[in-house]
Amino acid sequence: MLFEEIPPIPDYLYNINFILGITQISLNLFIFLYIVIHLYAKDQFKEIKIEKRHRTNLATWALFFLLIFIQNSLLLINQFFIAKQNISTELDPTIERIAVLLIYSAFFVKILYIERVINDLKFYKGYFFSIAFLGVMIIIGLYLEAIKEIGPIQYFFIALLIFSYSIIPMLYLYLSIKTVGESRKNALKVSTGATMFGIGALLGPLNLKGYYGISDELDVLINHTLIIGPFIAIIAVIIIFDSFRKIKG
Numbered sequence: 001m002l003f004e005e006i007p008p009i010p011d012y013l014y015n016i017n018f019i020l021g022i023t024q025i026s027l028n029l030f031i032f033l034y035i036v037i038h039l040y041a042k043d044q045f046k047e048i049k050i051e052k053r054h055r056t057n058l059a060t061w062a063l064f065f066l067l068i069f070i071q072n073s074l075l076l077i078n079q080f081f082i083a084k085q086n087i088s089t090e091l092d093p094t095i096e097r098i099a100v101l102l103i104y105s106a107f108f109v110k111i112l113y114i115e116r117v118i119n120d121l122k123f124y125k126g127y128f129f130s131i132a133f134l135g136v137m138i139i140i141g142l143y144l145e146a147i148k149e150i151g152p153i154q155y156f157f158i159a160l161l162i163f164s165y166s167i168i169p170m171l172y173l174y175l176s177i178k179t180v181g182e183s184r185k186n187a188l189k190v191s192t193g194a195t196m197f198g199i200g201a202l203l204g205p206l207n208l209k210g211y212y213g214i215s216d217e218l219d220v221l222i223n224h225t226l227i228i229g230p231f232i233a234i235i236a237v238i239i240i241f242d243s244f245r246k247i248k249g
Contacts, residue, residue, distance in 0.1 A: 020230035165198030193239035200233030
């Protein structure tokens with residue numbers, strides 16, 4: 001890290017971050033249960049019938065939100081209960097790697113699915129982005145700490161992060177160009193939501209701690225990413241949910 005001294009973070013930011021963390025967990029769990037109920041529960045009058053491809057889409061979203069729910073829960077428990085103190089700019093390395101693996105696994109599930117759809121629709125053949133994302137996932141997992149140290153190596157890893165978080169938005173944007181009507185509208189929603197989700201996931205003192213000390217204004221901004229990041233992620237999840245919430249029976 002470039003600067004040894006980390007300025008104190010106001011308590012009110014911790015409190016808001018905790019509330020937003022609980023909101024994220026609750027929202028992810030709600031969406032997961034919402035999908036599961038509509039996929040597998042039976043109406044008292046008739047069984048819900050859903051087209052096969054739409055069912056697969058919902059199943060992958062269910063897995064996506066389950067993995068994100070577990071990741072958010074793990075981070076919240078570690079930061080506020082196991083550590084028995086407010087969030088710091090440090091996180092247990094093992095827990096951090098598990099959290100990264102979970103969020104990347106969630107993204108990988110959706111990338112694999114959307115490339116399958118693109119292949120089925122014959123827009124192109126192959127799983128290029130799935131393979132590329134898996135490679136980035138392995139590299140990030142092995143060299144996680146390098147992301148936080150300012151320097152040329154960090155810029156390389158930031159580029160990898162931006163690329164990996166951009167794959168879902170790019171694929172859904174591509175799908176929106178190739179489709180029409182409701183499918184296009186929903187693909188655009190996912191592209192927008194996934195972009196915001198990636199931004200929200202990357203913002204936070206845990207990822208930006210190397211930039212403390214450059215200026216007082218930047219320190220304040222980094223501190224406030226404690227609430228900016230989760231807030232953006234919550235809005236992103238709502239947008240993504242809106243793309244499939246009208247489950248046709």
